[in-house]
Amino acid sequence: MLQWLGMPVAASAHAGQVDQIMVLVHWLMLLLFVGWSAFFAYVLVKFRRSRHPVASYHGVRGWWSNVAEGGVLVAEVVLIAFFSVPVWSSRVDALPSEDEATVVRVVAEQFSWNVHYPGADGRFGRTDIKLVGPDNAIGLDRGDPVGKDDITTINQLNIPIGKPVLVLLSSKDVVHSFGLPQMRVKQDVIPGISQPVWFTPTVAGEWNIACSQLCGLGHAQMRGLYKVMSQTDFDAWLAEEALYIGL
Numbered sequence: 331m332l333q334w335l336g337m338p339v340a341a342s343a344h345a346g347q348v349d350q351i352m353v354l355v356h357w358l359m360l361l362l363f364v365g366w367s368a369f370f371a372y373v374l375v376k377f378r379r380s381r382h383p384v385a386s387y388h389g390v391r392g393w394w395s396n397v398a399e400g401g402v403l404v405a406e407v408v409l410i411a412f413f414s415v416p417v418w419s420s421r422v423d424a425l426p427s428e429d430e431a432t433v434v435r436v437v438a439e440q441f442s443w444n445v446h447y448p449g450a451d452g453r454f455g456r457t458d459i460k461l462v463g464p465d466n467a468i469g470l471d472r473g474d475p476v477g478k479d480d481i482t483t484i485n486q487l488n489i490p491i492g493k494p495v496l497v498l499l500s501s502k503d504v505v506h507s508f509g510l511p512q513m514r515v516k517q518d519v520i521p522g523i524s525q526p527v528w529f530t531p532t533v534a535g536e537w538n539i540a541c542s543q544l545c546g547l548g549h550a551q552m553r554g555l556y557k558v559m560s561q562t563d564f565d566a567w568l569a570e571e572a573l574y575i576g577l
């Protein structure tokens with residue numbers, strides 16, 4: 331079933347769990363589609379006009395329709411309680427600690443993704459809406475001692491492989507949605523809220539960050555790139571970026 335669904339490559343540690351739910355839901359939907367279609371064909375024949383010149387007000391009767399409905403209900407409850415809720419809770423409750431994770435801020439705006447790394451000190455500098463300008467999309471205060479070494483990029487999110495990545499999402503304007511299909515990550519980005527989302531990349535590669543909420547006229551162009559690389563390459567890249575800001 332998974333091959334038929336045409337899912338993008340599964341490149342994060344939890345991707346298999348999400349795919350398993352996708353497969354189970356699609357099997358259930360296939361079963362319902364076939365069952366309902368067969369039932370529809372059955373009633374078309376059974377209640378055809380030549381046999382029933384006067385409408386039947388009772389229709390199909392019998393215990394098996396109740397059993398079928400009960401079965402669907404049980405299957406849906408099992409899917410939610412035993413598959414979806416545990417996976418969802420590990421996504422939103424069991425956040426990795428900031429010491430063990432690569433922490434990065436992503437600030438969405440119409441129509442780009444601003445990325446903010448804390449730099450060598452591991453702490454994010456102060457940001458202020460008053461400092462936002464053409465060359466400072468997130469309003470980072472370079473005068474703040476903690477912010478001096480911070481690194482910012484636009485539409486380019488580089489992350490190391492094999493350890494948790496904790497992304498702190500926020501928005502400068504409207505609701506966006508941070509979608510990394512290969513990581514099986516999709517999280518709405520809400521103005522006024524810093525929303526964490528996390529995943530552990532397991533496959534190196536370069537793919538698109540897709541905005542998954544219609545956020546305005548340029549929504550379709552709101553694409554960034556994210557690149558999963560080795561820790562060595564990531565550290566080298568951070569060091570190179572630090573050179574550009576004169577460190």
Ligand SMILES: [Cu+2]
Pocket residue numbers: 438439440441505506507541542543544545549552
């Ligand atoms: Cu958007």
